[in-house]
Amino acid sequence: MPIYEYECRDCRHDFELLVHAGTSPVCPACRSVSLQKRISAFAVGGGSAATAASAPQACGTCGDPRGAGACSMN
Numbered sequence: 001m002p003i004y005e006y007e008c009r010d011c012r013h014d015f016e017l018l019v020h021a022g023t024s025p026v027c028p029a030c031r032s033v034s035l036q037k038r039i040s041a042f043a044v045g046g047g048s049a050a051t052a053a054s055a056p057q058a059c060g061t062c063g064d065p066r067g068a069g070a071c072s073m074n
Contacts, residue, residue, distance in 0.1 A: 009034040 005016050008027035017025050026033050064071045 005038040006035045007038055008032050009036055014038070 003016050003018050004025070005014070006025060006027070007014050008030060010032040011027060011030040013027055013029040015028055017028075019025055024033060025035055027035060062071045
């Protein structure tokens with residue numbers, strides 16, 4: 001079920017709506033069905049920058065994914 005962005009042609013209300021298959025969207029402000037679908041950007045990925053920054057880095061000596069000091073080479 002995708003989320004779409006719309007602008008109501010009658011009252012100019014901008015909104016996002018989760019559209020179920022087989023349903024017609026209506027404006028939540030005025031209940032109009034005269035809508036313009038807007039082009040929207042989408043996000044990809046599942047983590048945040050904070051999560052990625054706190055993940056251990058691979059060992060610089062052997063490449064062990066558990067991080068520096070995880071292997072016997074250190």
